[in-house]
Amino acid sequence: MLDQESITPYQIVGEELTCSIDMHRAQNEVALHDTVTGKTIYGLDSMIEIFAQGKNWIKKPLQFPLVYLPLKQLYNFITYNRKVIAGNAPSPAEDRVCEPDFNYFYRTLFIVLTALFTGLVLNSYTNHITNYFGFTTPWFVEYIICFGQVVWQGTMILLWSRKNSWDYLGNMSAVSTLGGILLLPLLFMNSFFDFSGIVFLVYFMVVVGIMLLEHLRRCSNMNLGYLPTISWLSFRTVVLFSIIWIFN
Incomplete structure (x- = not known):
């Protein structure tokens, strides 16, 4: 035993x-x-x-x-994705490193499944916010946003630090997964309590704040500085104003 x-x-x-x-x-x-x-x-x-x-x-x-x-x-x-799921800082150079090899298939699969999962959660979640403000968005919008962010950030990281591109996209996807998971409890409780749209909005802002801090932590671990986070926030800001302009 x-x-x-x-x-x-x-x-x-x-x-x-x-x-x-x-x-x-x-x-x-x-x-x-x-x-x-x-x-x-x-x-x-x-x-x-x-x-x-x-x-x-x-x-x-x-x-x-x-x-x-x-x-x-x-x-x-x-x-093959445990390194980006955990998001830990690299081991000291003198240590015997226990990190998995990079695998294109499983990393791509992780990024795609994360985008699908996050899009599914956001599609259910944001309806409560948009309905509160008197407009709706088509079901596919959140999926376009999630995959669009992968393309946006992927382009940015290729220009900024090509050698870290796959690790960064994996870490970014892990942050998105964290956000989707954190939104699930309120969606579940809403089945019993029927919360106001403002509650969904405030909780969403809290979750985005947590995601921002986690994104900063992971970028710091990869020595990427603040540019990926600035780009990450810029994309979300552009998307927010675009949705309001197009669908409101």
Whole structure:
């Protein structure tokens, strides 16, 4: 059985084990090393092994291809994007770095799914605000805004810091996801309490403030300065006035 003493962070794995573990693969996939047999398994297989401790009956269903293959894709999706999801500062140069390799497919998928999720949430949320002010917007507007922001910020970061472009877009998408998640509680509670549009507006401003602070923090971690945040705010300001001008 695994316990706390069985877990060793990647950064401090002893040299005696590095010859038995594929250290590069372990950056991308959690490694589970059996010190008795010397066998090492990685990624989803190691997670299943850990999860199935004391309940071996669950291993067979999880390893069934129709279950295993989707779980494998989900695992890869998370592991290859975990750096931008967490948004942590880079490790000191002297440390053994445990960061996943960059994967175009899973990063692009993360950005696209984030834009779709945020557009879906905003489409439901902003209706309460626009209705309060006496106008409505078509259902597709929020999706255009979300994908438009990716294009806007993508162009900006390519001109400002090309080497950080994919990391920045991933971090920006994580901030958008955070904003969408923070809007969900009020949408849920509105099913019971029927809040005024002004409540939605005030809460939305609070969420945007939180997103702004998180965007600044992540840009600071990537040493990008204030320009990406200025561009991020400029896009939202242009969009706000455009919506009011076109649909009001």
